[in-house]
Amino acid sequence: MAMSPLIDRLIEAFQVLPGVGPKGAQRMVLHLLQHNRTGGQLLAEVLAEAVDRVGECEDCRNLCEEARCRFCADPRRDDALLCVVESPADILAIERAGGFRGRYFVLHGHLSPIDGIGPEELGLDRLLERVSQLQPAELILATNPTVEGEATAHYISEMISERVATITRIAHGVPLGGELEYIDGGTLVHALQGRRSIR
Amino acid sequence: MAMSPLIDRLIEAFQVLPGVGPKGAQRMVLHLLQHNRTGGQLLAEVLAEAVDRVGECEDCRNLCEEARCRFCADPRRDDALLCVVESPADILAIERAGGFRGRYFVLHGHLSPIDGIGPEELGLDRLLERVSQLQPAELILATNPTVEGEATAHYISEMISERVATITRIAHGVPLGGELEYIDGGTLVHALQGRRSIR
Numbered sequence: 001m002a003m004s005p006l007i008d009r010l011i012e013a014f015q016v017l018p019g020v021g022p023k024g025a026q027r028m029v030l031h032l033l034q035h036n037r038t039g040g041q042l043l044a045e046v047l048a049e050a051v052d053r054v055g056e057c058e059d060c061r062n063l064c065e066e067a068r069c070r071f072c073a074d075p076r077r078d079d080a081l082l083c084v085v086e087s088p089a090d091i092l093a094i095e096r097a098g099g100f101r102g103r104y105f106v107l108h109g110h111l112s113p114i115d116g117i118g119p120e121e122l123g124l125d126r127l128l129e130r131v132s133q134l135q136p137a138e139l140i141l142a143t144n145p146t147v148e149g150e151a152t153a154h155y156i157s158e159m160i161s162e163r164v165a166t167i168t169r170i171a172h173g174v175p176l177g178g179e180l181e182y183i184d185g186g187t188l189v190h191a192l193q194g195r196r197s198i199r
Numbered sequence: 200m201a202m203s204p205l206i207d208r209l210i211e212a213f214q215v216l217p218g219v220g221p222k223g224a225q226r227m228v229l230h231l232l233q234h235n236r237t238g239g240q241l242l243a244e245v246l247a248e249a250v251d252r253v254g255e256c257e258d259c260r261n262l263c264e265e266a267r268c269r270f271c272a273d274p275r276r277d278d279a280l281l282c283v284v285e286s287p288a289d290i291l292a293i294e295r296a297g298g299f300r301g302r303y304f305v306l307h308g309h310l311s312p313i314d315g316i317g318p319e320e321l322g323l324d325r326l327l328e329r330v331s332q333l334q335p336a337e338l339i340l341a342t343n344p345t346v347e348g349e350a351t352a353h354y355i356s357e358m359i360s361e362r363v364a365t366i367t368r369i370a371h372g373v374p375l376g377g378e379l380e381y382i383d384g385g386t387l388v389h390a391l392q393g394r395r396s397i398r
Contacts, residue, residue, distance in 0.1 A: 002291055002294070003261075003262065003263070003268075003269075003287065003290075003291065004253075004262070004263040004264055004265065004268065004269060005264075006245075006248065006249050006252060006253060006264045007249065007253060007262060007263070007264075009245050009249075010245045010246060010249045013238070013241050013242040013245045013246070014242065016231070016235050016238030016239065016241070016242060017227045017230070017231070017242075018226055018227060018230045019223070019226070024218070026288070026291065027217055027218070027288070028216045028217060029249075030262070030286070030287055030288050031216070031217045032215070032216070032246075032250070033249065033250070033253050033262050034262070034286065034287070034307065036215050037250050039212070039215030040215065040246055040249075040250045041247065041250045041251075042212050042215070043212040043213065043215060043216075043243075043246060044242075044243045044244075044246040044247035044250065045243075045247070046205075046208050046209045046212045047209060047212070047231075047239055047242060047243040047246075048240065048243035048244070048247070049205065050205050050206065050208075050209045050228070050232065050239075051231070051232070051236050051239045051240045051243065052240075053205060054203075054205060054206060054232050062202075063202065063203070063206060063229070063232050063233070064202070064203040064206070065203055065204075065205045065206070066203065069202075069203060070202075070203060087229070087233065088202065088229055088233070089225070089226070089229050092201055092202065092225065095201070108233065
């Protein structure tokens, strides 16, 4: 025991958060108890409500507390473009970047037979349904540029090739502001293969 | 709005934690909602309970859910030594280090007239009471080695000088494993002044 049974339990409970170890958890707990009880109480209430109410969007599997997420519910978004991502965090990253106004579909992972994650766990049957509903002109596969992400993109493109006119994969290349000297070889090969004429 | 009203509120609520900004909060929220709802639910419950039940130890002002903290309730600790610290985290640091078996008193801060923190806010009247109760042979002032910590230690030693035979201040000096070359001048002056004979 470090402090008291209840405080120790709380320090333990905070360690479910990603990147939070014993020391960080202790700092959080003491901060809340000493300096911000109102904030701590609000956090407890909102967290309990979210864990209880947040589910998956019926259309795209994004996280939300309503039947449909804000991207699926928004009539101004473009049904012709459907973008497949691995996680809700990827949607946030794409939205922050701006420029994309189509629809999304969230896999909640990537194919990983060793972990028992197959087409069913990724909701690919529901992706097929969604494609039938929207009849998009283009399906953008925005899974991560990892071995599993590539395999998942390949699997989906095979599965859907008959139903969508254009299937694309996000470009791999040198990130903006990156220096060639420090970029890994695989990325550099992609950057060269994907070169585009500029005049 | 980024995700959904409830998820956005939760991301906001997580930012009361020290060192957690919008990106870190988003990562925590999505992690809990996607991968660990049980852990999130437990965190919400324990946090609500702790905010509600944790108060201050009647004897030493340490945080605890009982009337007395484990250090004050433990009959095996040495009443002859009373150690004054700024925060409960300092108690944890001293306990982790080991070797101290006396009692504690927590100020919950240091004197800071500009922030309206005077002797009353630090519970110095209760420190006097505790000194009367325990009749310690030695009072150890373990406030931080900052300007405010030193001023607070000085104030307390003046206030209590008549009542305790020995009043000590923790040593300032070169930390173990530190390199002289990189230690600041003030610390080095203290280290030299506080030198001890080794044979």
